[in-house]
Amino acid sequence: MSDPVRDEISLPIERNAEVASVNREETAPLLQVRGLKKHFPVAKGWFSRKNEYVRAVDGLDFDVMPGETLGIVGESGCGKSTAGQMIVQLLEPTEGNIVFDGTDLASLSGEQVRRARRDLQLVFQDPYSSLNPRMTVYDLVAEPLIVHGLASGKALKTEVMSLLEAVGLGPQHADRYPHEFSGGQRQRIGIARALALKPKMIVCDEPVSALDVSIQAQVLNLLKDLQEQFDLTYIFIAHGLPSVKHISDRIAVMYLGKIVEIGTREELFASPKHPYTEALLDAVPVPDPRLRRKREPLPGELPSPVNPPSGCAFHPRCPYAQDICRQQTPVLEPKADGQSAACHFPRNMDEAGVTI
């Protein structure tokens, strides 16, 4: 398989830079996820058969357009990281399809999956445990290029140096080891590794959660710059709403393995339709004491994904729940332009179903 763009060594590669303004109807999605599920078996006792399942991800449907950033938010245990790992083929889905760039990833053989991974990279949360402490920065960034046989000798060196430069590190850093770097710099190394294969899509799993505030801003700015420079598509998984809002074009909110709401950043933040989204937005502390207010914190906790509540999984915590919510699982359906929610009684809408 020879791909002229891939074989070009020097950075930056210039692809079509006009993707930011894609027309949805005309452009095919880069990623299509349909009915994606992951159920982990729970062993009961020592010898009994496994007959219970943690429904970590329980039916996801969404598209990601080329050049776009889709944010996935939700609290711990909602399944957002499991979803991300299935997309980059680190976990095998229990059910459902992941179609990337027109190919169903489940249909690929081992070697083909390895090739597909070139286009589909992951940036991990913890820059302390995701870098091999015995490898120098140069070796860490060169590794993916060597493994995929994309460069060697002088070309390899040039490539690694330009990658380091792209993430804001210099040649003076190349011979050092990860422990000599701060968290922010390590995350830059992790990003350089992900960039090395010139992927089309990068799944960022909580890339800034472990970093200090001032450093988070540096990494968020870097991710935005790289997206423009290398024409990248991102899935940005995080629990911190302000950073997700900052970087995403569209946002999916997950609760107990399902998407409860998905929409454009503007719509979702200005007019949340699902009560959980509303509660989540309300719970974020606002860095302005003038906006301090008496809040009604959402009661209770995330239910067990082994025995999710009947009907709408959110009903035990929902202030607006009625009988139908306990019996019937709401489906994710459009509630406004560019915004879908799975709720029988969506918020911020008048009786005619129009957004207020």
Add this chain to the structure above:
Amino acid sequence: MSLLEVNELKTYFKTAEGTVPSVNGVSFSVEAGETLAIVGESGCGKSVTSLSIMQLVSDPGEIVGGEVRFEGKDLLKLPKKEMRKYRGNEISMIFQEPMSSLNPVFTIGNQVGEVLRRHKGLSRGEAKQQAIEMLKRVGIPRAEQIANNFPHQLSGGMRQRVMIAIALACRPKLLIADEPTTALDVTIQAQILDLIGKLSEEENTGVILITHDLGVVAEMADRVVVMYAGEVVEEAPVYELFERPGHPYTIGLMGSLPKMNEQRDRLDSIPGAVPNLLDMPPGCPFHPRCPFAIEACTQTKPALEEQQPGHYVRCLRAGEVG
């Protein structure tokens, strides 16, 4: 007389590579019923400050100078045995990691009751009864049952509630909360902050809230101390600080926050990283990252000076910036 007065506190760590001045001459005070937030990034000395107040700094760390006056009495001069009467009784602490601060082999009820047996001399039965009362107050459902559970059977939010129950069991006058919600999800964080606010108001408890989250500061604090590289760089009442931040570091921190109510293309990040405490730059420790630095900042170490009543800034150009 303030409830707590910390004067020129110095806590150093003597390592093989040299002495690390983690807390380098920190002063502040807390009044009864007041919430003082200490903000700063990792390594700024905020947690070591709180551990020093409790005298829980372990080797190779050592408090090498200063005073910690609690109701006028310098705790650093007390013998160890005397100090134990304060710790967990008059002054108590909530830690960031509720899992590692609870003992996995004792029941919840036992651990909440322990402080009551120890400080109030209650019997086992009385302590358990009061422990259950305390668990109810911090919003734990089915408290009688949960009292017999072990820490691993509870969620993170529930464990943090248990920690708060332990910390408040003896009705302390001062509560130190070190990143109490950092490990929790936002909806649970909202519950816990609400609880700390409510309980401290009911009992007129002084609170030192240590956090890196300016959102939490804005919601909870009356006054704020900003720390950088082991020193206080700014202190101000909370409204004043957010309206008129005076130190370039505080200004930078606020600019680097993505905000929920506005959309910017780029965040104003602070360049570089926190300096190595073993190898501090001369002059102002912030000057290598400071957009306002002038020649003098590389040589002269600024003093913490009052700019407005109650608003202190450690910057040569305070008044010009901000």
